[in-house]
Amino acid sequence: MLYLAIPAVLLLLIVFLALQPPLELRLQRALQQARQGDLRRLRALARKSVGDAAYALFLQLDANGEQAAALAALKRAVYARTWLDIRGCSVAMRAYGRRRFLGVGTIPDHAALLAEWSRPGWCSGAGWEPELAWIQACGPEACRDLARAWYWLCLADARRQEGMGEIRSVELAQQVREHLGPLVPASVRQAMQEQATETACRDFVSGR
Known part of the structure; x- marks a missing residue:
């Protein structure tokens, strides 16, 4: 029975992923909500190791003066597995290094x-x-x-x-x-x- 259940679970997972909106669309929606002050979707994407979302979350938190939380989001961006715009990765790495050097949001x-x-x-x-x-x-x-x-x-x-x-x-x-x-x-x-x-x-x- 177990051998029969595994393909069924895999099929359900494939169907679930297929029904998910594209990552680009989810990021766009998260950014729209963030501009209205709701960071929940952005945080969720950042936790899923989406670098673009983590970096956008960093910018929002930094603008709010939450420097320690901003640095944590920036670290997520640096080590993210997925980037829609890979150029953002080098920008995040530079910002992360500079903040650690200057002691912004952390003790250097x-x-x-x-x-x-x-x-x-x-x-x-x-x-x-x-x-x-x-x-x-x-x-x-x-x-x-x-x-x-x-x-x-x-x-x-x-x-x-x-x-x-x-x-x-x-x-x-x-x-x-x-x-x-x-x-x-x-x-x-x-x-x-x-x-x-x-x-x-x-x-x-x-x-x-």
């Missing part, structure tokens, strides 16, 4: 961010070079390494010159550069520049 854990963003591998630290430079120049004492901080600034420049993307957080990079200028000897700056150039070239060649 710069040591954890340093470990996460500088993990060895292809394009280590890509997109977060200014933030990594700040952590190693001005962050917790255990994270400080002025030579390494200068390296991250050089790496951002080298990657830009290789056509691997523009520097994010330009203003922060400039602030850290001005802070480090008198503190890092010229010989160390030169060594870090050479190391960063080698890293950028290696990343560029291996990523082609």
Whole structure:
């Protein structure tokens, strides 16, 4: 009897899914309700790992001043399994990283961010070079390494010159550069520049 029940259950599940409105339509309805102040449908889609819904929920909660809840929604967006507009995923990842770095909706854990963003591998630290430079120049004492901080600034420049993307957080990079200028000897700056150039070239060649 059990063997007969399994196909029947599967058939009912297929019929149920077929009767469900398309995800695009459900998201549109959820967004319409959210604009009227009702976030229930948006929350439901976010819980089902729909990144577009989770990011929209983040925007709504952030506008309401609920920063901790907004960060939680943003985390759901970053780790969502489904995106209708995949471009939103990179936007969510950037916003999530910046908020963790700045401590918006959470207590910043710069040591954890340093470990996460500088993990060895292809394009280590890509997109977060200014933030990594700040952590190693001005962050917790255990994270400080002025030579390494200068390296991250050089790496951002080298990657830009290789056509691997523009520097994010330009203003922060400039602030850290001005802070480090008198503190890092010229010989160390030169060594870090050479190391960063080698890293950028290696990343560029291996990523082609």
